[in-house]
Amino acid sequence: MRGRCGASCHDHGLALMTHHRSQSAADTGGAFQDHYPDDVAHCFGCGRLNPHGHQLKSYWEGEETVARFTPQPYHTAIPGYVYGGLIASLIDCHGTGTAAAVAARRDGIEPGAEEGTAPFPRFVTAALEVSYLAPTPLGPALELRGKVVQDSERKVTTEVTVSAKGEITARGRVVAVRMPEHMAGR
């Protein structure tokens, strides 16, 4: 099955255990990023095949998308607060993941049942904006929530909030475009 986490998950080790634990709460077809085709599943932010990366996992939750991520102690900016570059990175990957999920839904690609259908789409970032509204405390899990505000065949724009302990600390906007096939050497 294309892009599924099956037996090969053992290869990823501990990093994916968190994913498996958190998956039950919000899973409606699995994490978007787990359906990226193998040749484009290495993103440092969200690729399941990048053991060095963050392995962010995004899911549908009604008409919103959600991801949760707990920063490491060294993901700091000023001590006690989360590094803004990490926040930008998570917003970025949640936005491109949301774009892919929206396109998959539009194209009739059911996550987890790609056999015989087109592969799960892959989007890349054209533009990213982040407003840091308040310092984000380092420690608690962060919750990212995405809402699609523009959606066309080629381009999807998602607004994303980042919250810690229920307080929104950052807002982002991701303009994602369908990955040109030549980027993947196809």
Add this chain to the structure above:
Amino acid sequence: MRGRCGASCHDHGLALMTHHRSQSAADTGGAFQDHYPDDVAHCFGCGRLNPHGHQLKSYWEGEETVARFTPQPYHTAIPGYVYGGLIASLIDCHGTGTAAAVAARRDGIEPGAEEGTAPFPRFVTAALEVSYLAPTPLGPALELRGKVVQDSERKVTTEVTVSAKGEITARGRVVAVRMPEHMAGR
């Protein structure tokens, strides 16, 4: 001496050797980030006291600021290209570093000679925008160049380009504000 890389550099190990080698080309007082006071020098993107982080180093070069960074092989998005979240992170830290350097210059704080003067200032990000103009090839060193476009006591806005092999692949804009003292627990 506050925030200088002296004997303590031995503690940082290999990561700082690169910094020391590259310093000669563009150094006019050392990297901005090496002058951050010790209690706010842990940023994952640029803090000299964060051994897990990127340790980005930014310097004056005329009226522009410049930083160079070579991504690791795992800092990928689509294989062969640099992860956009890393690009955003580097722009972020180069922008806040530039803001601090501008404020230091305005306040008469000479990098490397802070003894008896106010500490080197520290700025944090209020807003970050990145336009990804072209895929950034993974492999060559990236060059970041910053130009200050707005400068006040509290807020500095910097426009940053990212280039690889002489081609600009991303443009960013960082609105940085002076760090509130309470963030550092002062």
